[in-house]
Amino acid sequence: MAIEKTYAEINEKIRSGKAVVLTAEEVIALVEEKGVSEAARQVDVVTTGTFSPMCSSGVFLNFGHSKPRIRMQKVWLNGIPAYSGIAAVDAYLGATELPEDDPCNSNYPGEFRYGGGHVIHDLLAGKSIKLEALSYGTDCYPRRELETYITLNDINEATLFNPRNAYQNYNCAVNLSGKTIYTYMGLLKPNLGNAHYSSAGQLSPLLNDPYFLTIGIGTRIFLGGGIGYVAWHGTQHFPGIQTDQEKNSYGPAGGTLAVIGDLKQMKPEWLVGTSYLGYGATLTVGIGIPIPILNEDVMSCVSITDRDLYAPVVDYSDAYGQRIPGNLGYVSYAELKTGKITINGKEIPTAPLSSYPKAREIAGKLKDWIQKGDFSLSEPVKLLPSFQDQITAKTLDINGV
Amino acid sequence: MAAKKIILRFGKDISDKPIIYHLAKDYGLVFNIIKANVNPNKEGTVVLELTGEQYAKGLEYLESEGVRVQPLAEQLSRNELKCTSCGACTDICPTGALYLHRPSMEVAFDSDNCVLCQICLKVCPVKAMEVKF
Ligand code: SF4
Numbered sequence: 265m266a267i268e269k270t271y272a273e274i275n276e277k278i279r280s281g282k283a284v285v286l287t288a289e290e291v292i293a294l295v296e297e298k299g300v301s302e303a304a305r306q307v308d309v310v311t312t313g314t315f316s317p318m319c320s321s322g323v324f325l326n327f328g329h330s331k332p333r334i335r336m337q338k339v340w341l342n343g344i345p346a347y348s349g350i351a352a353v354d355a356y357l358g359a360t361e362l363p364e365d366d367p368c369n370s371n372y373p374g375e376f377r378y379g380g381g382h383v384i385h386d387l388l389a390g391k392s393i394k395l396e397a398l399s400y401g402t403d404c405y406p407r408r409e410l411e412t413y414i415t416l417n418d419i420n421e422a423t424l425f426n427p428r429n430a431y432q433n434y435n436c437a438v439n440l441s442g443k444t445i446y447t448y449m450g451l452l453k454p455n456l457g458n459a460h461y462s463s464a465g466q467l468s469p470l471l472n473d474p475y476f477l478t479i480g481i482g483t484r485i486f487l488g489g490g491i492g493y494v495a496w497h498g499t500q501h502f503p504g505i506q507t508d509q510e511k512n513s514y515g516p517a518g519g520t521l522a523v524i525g526d527l528k529q530m531k532p533e534w535l536v537g538t539s540y541l542g543y544g545a546t547l548t549v550g551i552g553i554p555i556p557i558l559n560e561d562v563m564s565c566v567s568i569t570d571r572d573l574y575a576p577v578v579d580y581s582d583a584y585g586q587r588i589p590g591n592l593g594y595v596s597y598a599e600l601k602t603g604k605i606t607i608n609g610k611e612i613p614t615a616p617l618s619s620y621p622k623a624r625e626i627a628g629k630l631k632d633w634i635q636k637g638d639f640s641l642s643e644p645v646k647l648l649p650s651f652q653d654q655i656t657a658k659t660l661d662i663n664g665v
Numbered sequence: 666m667a668a669k670k671i672i673l674r675f676g677k678d679i680s681d682k683p684i685i686y687h688l689a690k691d692y693g694l695v696f697n698i699i700k701a702n703v704n705p706n707k708e709g710t711v712v713l714e715l716t717g718e719q720y721a722k723g724l725e726y727l728e729s730e731g732v733r734v735q736p737l738a739e740q741l742s743r744n745e746l747k748c749t750s751c752g753a754c755t756d757i758c759p760t761g762a763l764y765l766h767r768p769s770m771e772v773a774f775d776s777d778n779c780v781l782c783q784i785c786l787k788v789c790p791v792k793a794m795e796v797k798f
């Protein structure tokens with residue numbers, strides 16, 4: 265008989281302390297031993313995790329009103345500009361924002377030691393942050409200038425809102441050129457000197473729900489060490505199935521999430537200011553998503569292993585930047601994790617950019633919260649678009665003026 | 666004059682030239698190699714103690730040959746609270762001093778293998794590698 269469980273039934277088990285929860289890593293052995301049906305019968309929730317630089321991240325802040333009031337037309341936090349083209353004393357601080365006087369790559373490769381992501385990290389660490397604001401003065405908001413110090417506790421709201429996080433899958437980046445390049449995929453040595461990949465693979469949230477059977481708007485998640493929610497599909501959400509020229513399938517890729525949560529209950533260990541040499545500043549974000557085992561299909565999805573998941577190998581010296589389609593083939597995460605892959609007949613060392621140990625820790629924490637009854641599952645208001653919706657990427661044409 | 670500890674970094678193109686020999690012969694410098702990691706066709710690093718009258722001239726010679734010279738940090742350490750075990754440094758570190766335990770994928774640092782080239786200081790995205798002079 266087919267196994268069907270509802271969110272209500274699973275939550276009831278969580279409340280009574282009877283829910284069986286495994287991480288996406290632990291469930292693999294169970295399915296290998298018992299099969300999908302028996303595993304689906306036994307397990308109620310499977311937890312996933314990822315801890316990776318996620319550039320499309322930032323925080324909405326409301327500072328409260330000074331006396332006299334200021335509209336805040338321009339805002340800086342520790343010298344990092346925040347967007348304030350919204351209501352008075354609201355601002356959005358983006359993770360990749362840099363000081364206006366940052367040398368960037370004019371001193372190549374730039375170091376990008378402090379950016380928006382670092383301010384978010386410092387706020388969480390309880391540090392005092394310098395707030396500067398300018399305005400033009402109005403009858404209702406007479407003040408034109410302000411300089412003070414704030415902490416996360418002093419301000420009204422701090423809402424983390426990340427428009428594009430938790431990429432379902434990612435490229436494995438290499439460099440075919442003769443010189444070292446500095447990219448958002450790290451330092452890539454010349455002539456296929458190394459290969460970088462960035463996914464938690466078998467622990468990664470969207471690789472465990474590749475067809476969006478459970479994740480949707482309102483899904484409660486682990487976000488930055490606290491609780492957050494899936495707000496929407498992420499920008500550039502183009503879920504699809506990777507294929508090569510012979511139409512062989514290499515599994516899912518292309519989904520993204522927009523996530524939201526109260527920054528004040530998050531932890532600095534799980535939202536870390538990050539700098540990529542020669543590329544820029546960003547924020548490393550910890551995300552974990554619980555997958556309710558509603559039926560055997562869901563169980564079959566979460567039982568995937570690094571052997572079944574593939575990253576396309578892409579040249580970042582030319583093909584990526586010039587938007588040249590195609591790739592240098594696919595490699596499985598199991599191969600990538602051995603530390604060596606072979607591309608164009610050459611054996612090259614690999615390294616991850618996404619922390620697998622931290623992904624495991626996140627999946628473990630989420631499991632712990634659920635087992636203790638501190639975290640229940642939320643049924644999504646609406647599931648996210650899947651590969652069946654065939655959303656395709658638009659490109660930007662450069663038109664003449 | 667006290668010996669100074671410095672680190673020399675060679676590009677692949679010059680790693681087969683007898684540079685250290687010239688330091689001794691042409692500039693009369695006394696050297697003591699502490700660590701060396703020079704392989705044909707790879708970037709090389711040599712940590713040495715150097716003394717002699719013509720110390721400054723010797724350094725000029727090295728730089729004219731395209732060798733990068735840095736004063737030596739005494740020790741590097743990995744701040745375990747900051748390190749996220751991302752792994753990004755492990756294929757950049759020239760000696761394997763920073764490496765991954767497999768299959769756990771935890772990053773480890775073996776200071777005995779570190780030649781203090783300091784590349785990891787720049788490459789580590791969260792600045793977990795720290796230098797003690
Ligand atoms: S300084 Fe860093 S990169 Fe260089 S050998 Fe030591 S650990 Fe490796």
Ligand code: SF4
Pocket residue numbers: 743747748749750751752753754755763772788789790791792793794
């Ligand atoms: S790059 Fe930095 S954070 Fe990442 S593993 Fe190396 S030392 Fe740790």
